[in-house]
Amino acid sequence: MSLPQRCARQLLREPFQRGSLPIFLAPAFSQPRSQCFSTTSPAQSRVGGAPITIPPEVSFKLVDIPETLTRTRGKDIPKFAAEIKGPRGEMSVNIPSFLTVTRDETGQKATLSVQDTDIPHQRAMWGTIRALIQNNILGVSEGHVCVLSMVGVGYRATVEEKATTVEPTYPGQKFVSLKVGFSHPIELGIPKGVEASTPQPTRILLEGVDKRVVTQFAAEIRDWRRPEPYKGKGIFVNGETIKLKAKKIK
Structure with a gap:
């Protein structure tokens, strides 16, 4: 081991001994802390958290999926689906079990939420399912x-x-x-x-x-x-x- 490497190890082992560190480096070692590269605070999905507007001519409801039609290969088995009916047709989207669909009192808007925003798979599907529902609402109403x-x-x-x-x-x-x-x-x-x-x-x-x-x-x-x-x-x-x-x- 070279002399500079031994000096560096000694400084890391004994950072607070008098005379082991230069004066201008003492404040940096006296308060050790972990800091992220990003200075912004973590936020929820901008796409998944946005409310979905439901036009008056569109029917939006949640229905249960029979067990015979559910897939068992993936990590999550959807238990209910969103049925969307409009003047131009009918569409449906399977909702994963970790997603919750909430409608307001008037029924003109719906929001999606996930169980744990720290799980990457749930966070990714949050915005994906919201985009699919919005596209289907636009498709059955306007095309x-x-x-x-x-x-x-x-x-x-x-x-x-x-x-x-x-x-x-x-x-x-x-x-x-x-x-x-x-x-x-x-x-x-x-x-x-x-x-x-x-x-x-x-x-x-x-x-x-x-x-x-x-x-x-x-x-x-x-x-x-x-x-x-x-x-x-x-x-x-x-x-x-x-x-x-x-x-x-x-």
Whole structure:
């Protein structure tokens, strides 16, 4: 062990002996304390703790889940679910057992709380379940919308009743036909519960109650022509923008 290391150990073992520490270091060792890097006090989840507004035309109630329908793989088994009904449809969300849903006296707002905010899993699911409930309330009352813009020479889109390359998965299914520079036709089946229309040849409007289904179908359409950064061509979702790059000059 080198001399500086031995001196450092001696200073740590005997910090209060006279003459073992310089005068300017004595206050630091006289009051040892642990201090966090963050100076802010811990706070609850900003998303999970926010109240949920329930419109008058939406019905929100909690129902028990039968034991035969509960999953046993996860850490928590949900015992009740939130049923949300509105003019556009009906949705449900399974509520974990460590979450508590409280409604006010008027019934127009609901808040979520967890048993222990120090557990990371509960804190994470707190905001997730609150966001799912809020999305479902918005879906059954107003609906979710995705607008796809097609930028490129000859890019077109139409909604067809039948398809030649894809078989329908449910009765009455419609298909989105894309012309985005391929020699073969691109036909995508519209998922159940989603309405598609083309107000313009280069615009696709998707509407539905379930936000996850609507955005997933929009992502599948976008994958056929992702926006490229040199000419700015591609399929853009909901006002998506990209930063153009300079052309490579050899």
